[in-house]
Amino acid sequence: MDKLQRMAKFSHYTGLDKGLEERKKVSRKRLRNILNHINFQTGTILINFKHLKYDTVLSLQVKPQPCLENSLECLWIEPAGLKQKLTSYKFLNFLLTDDLALILVEAALEEISEEGISFSLPEICYELSYRKVRRHLCKGIQVDFIQNSVIFYGSLLNFSAVSFCIEVSTEPSQPFHWVNPEDTVYVTFKNKQDILYSGECRIIRQTYGQKKSAFVLKPVNDQIRRFKTKEFRSSRHKLSPSPNINFIHPFTQKLINMEVEDLTGSGFSIEEDMDNAVLLAGMIIPELYIELAHDFKIRCKSQVVNRNVYKTNDNKTLLKCGMTILDMDIQEQVRLSSYLHQAVNKKAYVCNRVDMDALWRFFFETGFIYPKKYALMCADKERFKETYEKLYVENPQIARYFVCQDKGVIQAHISIVRFYEDTWLIHHHASLRAEHGNTGLVVLRQVERYINDFHRLYSTHMNFIGCYFRPDNKFPMRVFGGCAKAINTPKACSVDSFVYFSFPRSGTDPNLPEAMTLTKTQPEDLLELENFYEYESGGLMLQALDLTPDMIDNDNLSKEFNRLGFKRERILFSLKKNDAVKAIIVVNVSDIGLNLSNLTNCFHVIILDAKDLPINTIYICLSMLSKYYEQHDEIPVLLYPISYAQSQSVPYDKIHTLWILNTQYTDQYFKYMDKLFHHSHNEEVQDFIVYPEMHDDTRTRREKHGRPLRIVTKNEIDSQHENEDGR
Incomplete structure (x- = not known):
């Protein structure tokens, strides 16, 4: 049954067409604009006739034509024989919808022809506001309707912020009276490619037919648990200006554009008006764009995971919806993480364009490439340059790098490479001397944030994070070796030498x-x-x-x-x-x-x-x-x-x-790292970070808190170079 026909039936049989003087008035000027918009959208209105003898109502859909003055012409959708059939009926009124309202128009009939019908529009008509929440018509959504091991198949007719209406078919072996209206049902919505929604629902209303029946269902839950709950969640950012999201709604095929309330590397939240809501908890959006600026969009697959209703100070009802990112191309991950890392620290970069001469100079200046290592490299130096040109200029999806850079000067660097199917290796961690701040920790925390944000996405292939280090290098031994010892579960975190x-x-x-x-x-x-x-x-x-x-x-x-x-x-x-x-x-x-x-x-x-x-x-x-x-x-x-x-x-x-x-145990890792770097023994950890110089009397440069300098010998420094290189 068409939406307008359902509205008309509801109107005539509940008496909503009575007491019109108490209802909101609609002027003829506004009516013309609404009719022209319906024509622009190739929509229809509903014409109602009453039988002269039996008082039954006949409702017919027609296409309104452009309305210029006080007269309206409409064309029949199925004109064959209608004029003759209507000789037994008299014209009553016509109905149209505008947003959430049903408008009743008591027009004067001018002419009925084989092609259509025309009216003289009244100065005033009336708005029948019977819905508080908009229902959205749906297209091409298949439904599986399951209760107690019995399944019916059908389609999604419409949905709102609180419920949806489906129509399902029956078979002789599965009659509709098998459906228990007092029990919950489980429904799945899908198109030809994807499952778009599934969830447990209560039956609110139902209408039975011999072959088809309609059910109005209300979801039981307003939130789902897509992923295991994490103690250390992605950092939320309330940005100015706020990004937008836009997507083609999977149920209605209409473009939706909303403002983002807060954004993380793993999801975002948005607000919408209750009466216009289009998001259901559990609904999957196969293709969604986070629009950060004009022509700067990030594509992802997303799912609504929760909805919370609240009222504003002016008593307006709003929904705050949390949405998680289900998947995102790894190059899109770089765009999003780069944007968010810059929001935290303007010196923190993710896969930014790097001057290769400056990068090589940095590796030599920090002692990351020390004389013994360079002696092994120099014969193949051109091939090294070629490899790094591809890694840092072409930015392939098998590698990611993180740089702390100030005024064009690289201060710290770390990178990860996907060298096994679902394993990324951390390596090439280096930083300049301490007067530049603790930049080595900045990039280490950057890579941790990237892991925390994206490891759950299939396209990242990040079930494991690995790192080779020298056990006599105190800093990685304290960080990585200490982490394995603290977690004390080899299937969560392990070390092998x-x-x-x-x-x-x-x-x-x-x-x-x-x-x-x-x-x-x-x-x-x-x-x-x-x-x-x-x-x-x-x-x-x-x-x-x-x-x-x-x-x-x-x-x-x-x-x-x-x-x-x-x-x-x-x-x-x-x-x-x-x-x-x-x-x-x-x-x-x-x-x-x-x-x-x-x-x-x-x-x-x-x-x-x-x-x-x-x-x-x-x-x-x-x-x-x-x-x-x-x-x-x-x-x-x-x-x-x-x-x-x-x-x-x-x-x-x-x-x-x-x-x-x-990476299923990242909470334990971050708990250890927070304890290591933010508690009272932070000073001890700082002692393990060596900023090498190529002189015999090199010293570590400690934070300026009145602590004595620790003397480091050249042998220790050379050992440190080798240790850092192995990471």
């Missing part, structure tokens, strides 16, 4: 000892690895580094690297003796310089069974596999566990600890 050494490339092809084989890893080999690792550590390393059986053939990320013009290969080999797995060797190959310590371009060797496995056998395997690398002289190797290296007296350069956080 590797020995690091360089292996010379070999031009020969040595042979393995008898009964030893080196073959491509099979799923069952990784099951054996899981058993070993759970016994040895019980942490997150295998999941984070894609070393589980279900990930053995997954090359989605490698394809993404290749699409972006980068290199990323990962080949797994199993060293076996008489078919028993002795070691797993991971060949990770990437662009030289993606990580400045080449920890993304190295061997990972995991020893499962050390018995009868001399280190020379591992060296033979590495020699056989060195063909996959392009390094001129030496290939980095990370060997696990340390106990094997110690038992075999393996000479190594340093120890790297791999810290991994499951």
